[in-house]
Amino acid sequence: MRPAVPAIPTDNAAPLQVVLVFDVPAGTAETAYRTAALADEFADRITAAVPGVRARGAVVAPAVARVRIPAPARGLHIDRRGRRVLVDGVAARLTYREFELLCTLAAAPHRAVSREELLATVWQGRHDVSTRTVDTHMSRLRVKLGPYAQVLTTVRGLGYRFEPVEGVRYLS
Numbered sequence: 763m764r765p766a767v768p769a770i771p772t773d774n775a776a777p778l779q780v781v782l783v784f785d786v787p788a789g790t791a792e793t794a795y796r797t798a799a800l801a802d803e804f805a806d807r808i809t810a811a812v813p814g815v816r817a818r819g820a821v822v823a824p825a826v827a828r829v830r831i832p833a834p835a836r837g838l839h840i841d842r843r844g845r846r847v848l849v850d851g852v853a854a855r856l857t858y859r860e861f862e863l864l865c866t867l868a869a870a871p872h873r874a875v876s877r878e879e880l881l882a883t884v885w886q887g888r889h890d891v892s893t894r895t896v897d898t899h900m901s902r903l904r905v906k907l908g909p910y911a912q913v914l915t916t917v918r919g920l921g922y923r924f925e926p927v928e929g930v931r932y933l934s
Contacts (some may be wrong), residue, residue: 770850794822837929838910844933849908859884860903863896867914867924868932876921896921 782801786794797818805817814818839848847854856864862884867875877893885891900922904911913930915923926932 764854791822798822803856822840837931838907840864840930840932841932842869847907849906849910854904854906856903857899859899860906863899863903864907864914864924868926869920869934871924871926871932874917874920874923878921880921 784797784801786797801820802817805820809815809817814889835848835851837848837850839846841847845861847856847861847864863880865879866883877896880896881887881891881893885895900914904914907913910927910930913925913927915925917923
């Protein structure tokens with residue numbers, strides 16, 4: 763099974779490179795050059811099938827020490843200072859208010875927080891916002907948290923509570 767694809771930079775000005783690396787057993791130079799030739803043939807097929815892609819010739823070089831790239835961490839990671847939320851290693855795209863709601867609740871785990879308190883904290887007491895706005899934002903936030911939506915529990919008639927489970931981390 764292939765690992766999850768990391769986020770790709772959105773800087774459209776710089777081209778991206780896709781690198782395919784083969785480890786060939788030591789002492790088999792002929793195998794290495796045959797592998798390079800096959801890689802070039804494969805590159806020709808890709809450039810014919812995908813518009814705008816250019817291929818460079820395969821290179822045979824000594825093996826370099828392998829750098830282990832850690833797999834994305836499983837769990838829900840909330841980083842208030844870095845203003846990031848990762849769901850199983852993938853950045854969740856939260857609005858400003860969704861992020862503030864999540865952090866406000868996560869900062870006080872297991873404590874019921876009223877809708878009015880959330881309005882006062884996240885919306886800085888704006889009078890043109892109702893408690894239903896909190897409910898709508900919580901609903902959208904739960905969708906974005908995916909398998910970790912259950913950390914946000916509703917306290918009937920009051921508000922919401924953050925109930926962390928295994929794999930949930932909050933960095934203030």
